[in-house]
Amino acid sequence: MRRKPLILGLWLALLAGCAVIAARTSYRTDMGDFLPRAGSPAQRLLVEQVNGGAAAHILLLSLSGAPAPVLAALSQSLAGRLRQQPEFLDVLNGGPGSFTGMQDYFWNNRYLLTAPDLSTAGLRNALRNDLAQLSSPLGLAVGQGLSADPTGAMQALLNGFSMPAPAMRDGVWMQPNGSAALLLVHTKAPGFNLDAQQRAQDAVRAAFAKALQAVPGAGGAMLQMSGPGVFAVQSRDTTRQDVSRLSALALLGAAALLLFAYRSPRMLLLGLLPILTGGLAATAAVSLAFGFVHGITLGFGVTLMGESLDYAVYLFTQAKQGEAPAAALARIWPTLRLGALTSMAGFCAMLFSSFIGFAQLGLFSIAGLAGAAATTRFVLPLLMPGHFFAVGAAPLARPIAMLQRHKRTGHAVLGLAALAAIAALALHRGGMWDSNLLDLSPIPAAQQRLDASLRAGLGLHGQRYFALIPAASVQQGLQRSQAVAPVLDALVAAGKLGGYSLPSAILPSAQTQRARQQALPDDATLRARFTQAAAGLPFNIQAFQPFFTAVAAARAAPLLTQASLPPALALQVSSLLNKAGRGWMVMAPLSGVRDPAAIAHALAAVGAQFTNLGQAATGLLQNFQAQAVTLAVAGSLAILLLLWLGLRAWRAVLAVAAPLAVAVLLTAALLTLGGAKLSIFMVAGFLLIIAIGSNYCLFFATTRPGTAEWPRAAAAIVLANFCTVAAYGLLSFSRIPVLHDIGRTVAIGTFLVLLCSALLSTRRSA
Amino acid sequence: MISGLSLRRRAVLLGLLALTAQAKPGWGLPQLMAALAATRSATASFTERDTSPVLSAPLISMGTLTYVAPGYLSKQTATPVSSLFTLRNGQVTLMEGGATRQFALDEDPRIAGLVEAIRGTLAGDLPALQRYYSLTLTGSAAAWRLRLVPRNPALAAFVQSVAIGGSQGQVTSIDTLSTDGAESRMSIRPARAHAP
Numbered sequence: 001m002r003r004k005p006l007i008l009g010l011w012l013a014l015l016a017g018c019a020v021i022a023a024r025t026s027y028r029t030d031m032g033d034f035l036p037r038a039g040s041p042a043q044r045l046l047v048e049q050v051n052g053g054a055a056a057h058i059l060l061l062s063l064s065g066a067p068a069p070v071l072a073a074l075s076q077s078l079a080g081r082l083r084q085q086p087e088f089l090d091v092l093n094g095g096p097g098s099f100t101g102m103q104d105y106f107w108n109n110r111y112l113l114t115a116p117d118l119s120t121a122g123l124r125n126a127l128r129n130d131l132a133q134l135s136s137p138l139g140l141a142v143g144q145g146l147s148a149d150p151t152g153a154m155q156a157l158l159n160g161f162s163m164p165a166p167a168m169r170d171g172v173w174m175q176p177n178g179s180a181a182l183l184l185v186h187t188k189a190p191g192f193n194l195d196a197q198q199r200a201q202d203a204v205r206a207a208f209a210k211a212l213q214a215v216p217g218a219g220g221a222m223l224q225m226s227g228p229g230v231f232a233v234q235s236r237d238t239t240r241q242d243v244s245r246l247s248a249l250a251l252l253g254a255a256a257l258l259l260f261a262y263r264s265p266r267m268l269l270l271g272l273l274p275i276l277t278g279g280l281a282a283t284a285a286v287s288l289a290f291g292f293v294h295g296i297t298l299g300f301g302v303t304l305m306g307e308s309l310d311y312a313v314y315l316f317t318q319a320k321q322g323e324a325p326a327a328a329l330a331r332i333w334p335t336l337r338l339g340a341l342t343s344m345a346g347f348c349a350m351l352f353s354s355f356i357g358f359a360q361l362g363l364f365s366i367a368g369l370a371g372a373a374a375t376t377r378f379v380l381p382l383l384m385p386g387h388f389f390a391v392g393a394a395p396l397a398r399p400i401a402m403l404q405r406h407k408r409t410g411h412a413v414l415g416l417a418a419l420a421a422i423a424a425l426a427l428h429r430g431g432m433w434d435s436n437l438l439d440l441s442p443i444p445a446a447q448q449r450l451d452a453s454l455r456a457g458l459g460l461h462g463q464r465y466f467a468l469i470p471a472a473s474v475q476q477g478l479q480r481s482q483a484v485a486p487v488l489d490a491l492v493a494a495g496k497l498g499g500y501s502l503p504s505a506i507l508p509s510a511q512t513q514r515a516r517q518q519a520l521p522d523d524a525t526l527r528a529r530f531t532q533a534a535a536g537l538p539f540n541i542q543a544f545q546p547f548f549t550a551v552a553a554a555r556a557a558p559l560l561t562q563a564s565l566p567p568a569l570a571l572q573v574s575s576l577l578n579k580a581g582r583g584w585m586v587m588a589p590l591s592g593v594r595d596p597a598a599i600a601h602a603l604a605a606v607g608a609q610f611t612n613l614g615q616a617a618t619g620l621l622q623n624f625q626a627q628a629v630t631l632a633v634a635g636s637l638a639i640l641l642l643l644w645l646g647l648r649a650w651r652a653v654l655a656v657a658a659p660l661a662v663a664v665l666l667t668a669a670l671l672t673l674g675g676a677k678l679s680i681f682m683v684a685g686f687l688l689i690i691a692i693g694s695n696y697c698l699f700f701a702t703t704r705p706g707t708a709e710w711p712r713a714a715a716a717i718v719l720a721n722f723c724t725v726a727a728y729g730l731l732s733f734s735r736i737p738v739l740h741d742i743g744r745t746v747a748i749g750t751f752l753v754l755l756c757s758a759l760l761s762t763r764r765s766a
Numbered sequence: 767m768i769s770g771l772s773l774r775r776r777a778v779l780l781g782l783l784a785l786t787a788q789a790k791p792g793w794g795l796p797q798l799m800a801a802l803a804a805t806r807s808a809t810a811s812f813t814e815r816d817t818s819p820v821l822s823a824p825l826i827s828m829g830t831l832t833y834v835a836p837g838y839l840s841k842q843t844a845t846p847v848s849s850l851f852t853l854r855n856g857q858v859t860l861m862e863g864g865a866t867r868q869f870a871l872d873e874d875p876r877i878a879g880l881v882e883a884i885r886g887t888l889a890g891d892l893p894a895l896q897r898y899y900s901l902t903l904t905g906s907a908a909a910w911r912l913r914l915v916p917r918n919p920a921l922a923a924f925v926q927s928v929a930i931g932g933s934q935g936q937v938t939s940i941d942t943l944s945t946d947g948a949e950s951r952m953s954i955r956p957a958r959a960h961a962p
Contacts, residue, residue: 136851137880140880144948
């Protein structure tokens with residue numbers, strides 16, 4: 001009796017320790033932290049793009065539901081309001097003011113950003129072109145900038161800089177059919193900073209509400225938002241709603257079942273102790289091993305630990321009438337232990353994955369199950385009232401008894417079903433794997449369609465091709481980027497490449513800026529050359545004073561640094577020039593790639609690397625899938641090995657493994673026939689079916705029908721299964737693909753294991 | 767006093783012009799646009815006189831204008847510097863001094879406004895003209911004058927007004943006045959015109 005306080009004291013101390021660790025843990029939600037650490041530069045780039053970069057700051061707005069002129073006025077009103085708020089780096093709507101900051105920067109620094117030919121011959125050439133421009137239909141538009149920029153430096157700068165060019169209507173960007181005005185906003189906060197994103201999005205909604213009142217006739221117009229930040233906030237909200245609502249429902253369902261079986265609220269609460277202890281222990285273990293816990297690990301890991309709810313069910317339900325808790329435990333513990341160890345072995349393979357997320361999930365499940373099993377073994381019998389008997393459980397065994405009376409028919413049906421399933425899977429056409437990266441994302445399809453339509457309207461195409469240029473420092477990155485420009489220019493001239501963006505076009509290296517400054521002629525020389533160049537041409541030299549002033553100013557100007565950039569351009573430079581390990585990496589997007597081989601060859605010659613991000617993404621996904629399959633196979637083998645170690649008889653191993661194999665096969669066939677494509681989440685689901693189902697098989701295999709224990713064991717298995725089906729079945733109603741896929745797979749699969757194990761695992765009657 | 771007088775005189779003049787315009791009932795903007803739209807393609811030679819604060823003397827240029835309804839327009843300048851401006855389906859190509867530049871018309875409301883004033887008039891495309899300008903028509907079918915004043919603020923910052931003169935379905939002059947005092951006066955002598 002002195003053991004009881006000791007054990008309870010130890011348990012509480014452990015719980016407290018785990019709680020302290022869990023409370024101090026940093027919880028991360030960046031998808032990048034879930035992906036592999038190693039990988040090709042292109043895959044790292046992909047992860048960077050998922051995590052940060054300019055793309056993560058994008059907020060796409062669509063205003064619709066009113067005539068085009070009204071939408072244009074709304075767009076202007078909204079843009080004007082947003083530009084005054086500190087949450088937004090820049091607000092582009094195509095209207096006046098959209099590119100002001102950018103244009104001012106280019107205009108004010110045009111002689112540091114370009115190297116105009118200011119020789120007499122160069123000036124004469126420029127002036128002759130100016131005459132041609134003056135007499136073109138655009139002469140009036142061109143003429144007004146001529147006095148300050150006769151060499152067309154600004155035009156050259158803008159030509160070399162790609163900006164979104166959506167369709168214009170009524171002075172702002174619109175969908176080509178005029179149905180919606182489009183805005184492209186860069187938020188100060190990156191997409192994964194959820195609270196700041198939420199504030200920015202609220203600010204947009206508030207500004208839109210004010211704009212609605214300010215613009216006459218705008219009453220029925222509506223605002224739609226998209227972008228990484230919107231997705232992040234929405235999926236957090238859906239996750240919260242789904243998880244809180246569905247888990248409440250799942251809990252209610254399971255609780256109702258358990259109450260019916262136990263007829264005791266106290267036992268219901270005691271039954272939660274293993275999973276709670278396990279969850280805390282798992283969080284603490286992952287935190288200690290990895291230094292942080294990923295949000296996905298936490299949400300997803302708890303579903304992987306679902307099995308630990310069953311442990312209490314097995315103990316409480318299998319206790320025979322008048323049997324002491326310790327005696328009941330001693331009887332079922334060997335089977336329960338083997339079941340728990342099998343599941344842990346299954347998850348063990350995940351520990352070795354290069355995907356941090358998988359490794360975390362593996363450790364989480366193992367630690368969680370170990371904690372839950374230990375709690376069931378040591379703590380529950382102490383807290384259980386002596387001679388507890390689950391009164392309501394008896395009828396639950398009846399369907400199993402009935403099933404076993406028709407074993408022969410059952411075997412025939414299972415055999416036919418398995419053959420049909422094999423045929424269905426073998427004859428299935430069109431790929432069983434889901435190869436669309438987007439389907440992995442937790443974003444509803446409707447929101448994805450809106451995003452695609454906004455991006456198409458704004459001309460924002462996903463960048464596939466990049467030139468990667470490694471560098472030791474920012475300045476070297478800018479220099480090397482500058483050195484690659486002529487190579488890319490030659491490719492453009494040869495028609496092999498459409499265009500490119502380099503950070504040096506926005507911010508030349510200090511070295512280049514200094515060289516350009518030194519190449520600019522002094523005022524007297526410039527004036528003399530200009531006069532000579534203009535000889536015989538009808539130009540009023542006095543009118544070009546703004547040009548002379550600008551050149552003189554550029555000669556003495558302080559060099560441009562990252563601090564000189566307006567916010568939108570600073571964001572762009574920071575996404576083109578990234579910190580990579582100890583050094584830096586220029587990631588220059590390439591557009592209109594027509595000859596990848598030639599481009600790769602030309603870039604390699606100057607120490608740059610050509611990369612196809614689409615391939616990298618596909619590669620990453622295939623890697624992800626391959627790993628998931630490997631883990632599932634390795635996990636299954638580990639389970640088989642452990643079963644053999646525990647049972648020491650191939651016949652017994654077969655009795656456990658056969659129903660699991662048939663159930664997984666049938667589940668895969670059912671899901672595929674239902675039109676679903678296999679995702680990595682379903683593979684995780686299969687592993688879970690095996691982990692949970694192996695317990696059913698083990699209990700059926702170790703309990704002989706006809707004995708006094710059998711009805712209690714059958715009832716416990718049915719009760720555990722109904723709770724699992726109720727909980728995971730409810731998860732399948734979630735709008736989040738992960739939860740939906742896992743929920744459906746596990747609910748179907750575990751129910752099939754129940755049927756298969758009742759028919760295939762059961763020993764001959766005593 | 768003087769400005770008051772000239773204002774009054776201008777008002778009287780405008781009234782007279784309006785009277786003359788009304789004197790011929792049944793002729794107005796819709797009729798003019800219909801007459802202009804009847805020309806499916808035309809080639810004309812032009813003489814243009816540009817003045818600008820950056821020029822010490824007016825720049826006289828000559829060349830050929832070609833129009834094919836509804837969206838093709840080219841302006842080939844032969845002297846003093848050869849250049850070619852082409853508009854094809856909203857896409858502008860500028861070739862001068864061996865360099866070629868290409869851009870979409872709707873990229874910039876200023877460029878779109880300047881080009882649409884010419885193309886829209888030649889095509890008799892009233893909605894296109896009204897998108898950028900408010901229109902005032904004076905004169906008669908035999909000698910009309912269409913004054914375009916920019917409505918778009920970005921365009922108005924550059925262009926003060928465009929005045930187009932013509933007779934029946936033919937355009938004979940396009941005068942553009944910019945806000946910085948630069949002015950372009952183009953007179954057009956039809957070489958060939960083809961009605962449908």
